[in-house]
Amino acid sequence: MLFDIEKLDSQNTYKLLVATVVPRPIAWVTTVDEDARLNAAPFSFFNAVSGYPPIVCFGIGGRAPGDAKDTGNNIRRTGQFVVNLVSDELVEQMNITAIDFGPEIDEVFEAALTPVPSTKVRPPRILEAPVSMECERLVTVEVGNDRSVVLGRVLAMHVRDDCVMDAEKCYIDTPKLNLVGRMHGRGWYTRTTDRFEMPRIEVPEWKLRGKTTD
Numbered sequence: 001m002l003f004d005i006e007k008l009d010s011q012n013t014y015k016l017l018v019a020t021v022v023p024r025p026i027a028w029v030t031t032v033d034e035d036a037r038l039n040a041a042p043f044s045f046f047n048a049v050s051g052y053p054p055i056v057c058f059g060i061g062g063r064a065p066g067d068a069k070d071t072g073n074n075i076r077r078t079g080q081f082v083v084n085l086v087s088d089e090l091v092e093q094m095n096i097t098a099i100d101f102g103p104e105i106d107e108v109f110e111a112a113l114t115p116v117p118s119t120k121v122r123p124p125r126i127l128e129a130p131v132s133m134e135c136e137r138l139v140t141v142e143v144g145n146d147r148s149v150v151l152g153r154v155l156a157m158h159v160r161d162d163c164v165m166d167a168e169k170c171y172i173d174t175p176k177l178n179l180v181g182r183m184h185g186r187g188w189y190t191r192t193t194d195r196f197e198m199p200r201i202e203v204p205e206w207k208l209r210g211k212t213t214d
């Protein structure tokens with residue numbers, strides 16, 4: 001079936017994307033406004049897009065033209081944010097922070113989470129999160145009237161102590177992070193417990209297998 005995106009409305013286009021680009025990692029973004037009021041919200045249009053420099057990006061969409069949700073509005077004004085990652089134990093609390101509260105409501109407090117000061121940016125990180133990345137905005141790309149993509153440079157990373165296998169070599173026990181991803185629809189998620197390993201193939205090995213023409 002071919003879907004001609006140019007003939008689809010915004011809702012159906014969104015449905016096609018979020019039903020197929022799965023699982024998506026979740027950025028649980030903490031920001032503050034100019035008065036240091038704290039805000040938290042999850043964003044699954046999210047990924048790490050460069051290793052060095054370390055760049056993460058996430059997409060904010062669609063409340064009203066010019067309104068980048070509280071998260072985007074705060075980043076617009078302060079240039080700083082923290083991306084916390086979501087483990088299985090935290091999904092209910094993450095879901096609370098997705099409630100469409102006004103800017104006066106601190107979702108971190110509503111979800112009974114613990115904010116702790118960051119080292120390089122003003123927004124605090126979430127203590128309970130197994131990973132937190134302190135970020136400064138690199139650029140915000142306006143991709144539509146009510147949609148933007150924030151690119152941020154990671155300045156510092158916190159990884160829960162018991163998930164660090166060798167701090168010097170930066171070996172992380174990824175399975176232990178127990179992260180979840182977002183699947184289709186409004187309420188489907190996946191755990192990261194179904195894993196498999198596949199070694200990469202070097203050119204000589206590929207030739208040995210007789211699969212190349214040269």
Ligand SMILES: Cc1cc2nc3c(=O)[nH]c(=O)nc-3n(C[C@H](O)[C@H](O)[C@H](O)COP(=O)(O)O)c2cc1C
Binds near residue numbers: 040044046059072095
């Ligand atoms: C798992 C999950 C992922 C979400 N991903 C996005 C996203 O990528 N972009 C977006 O604009 N909203 C996303 N939302 C909705 C926002 O979290 C929601 O609109 C929130 O209220 C925004 O909060 P804020 O106004 O405090 O920034 C997501 C919600 C959930 C539960």
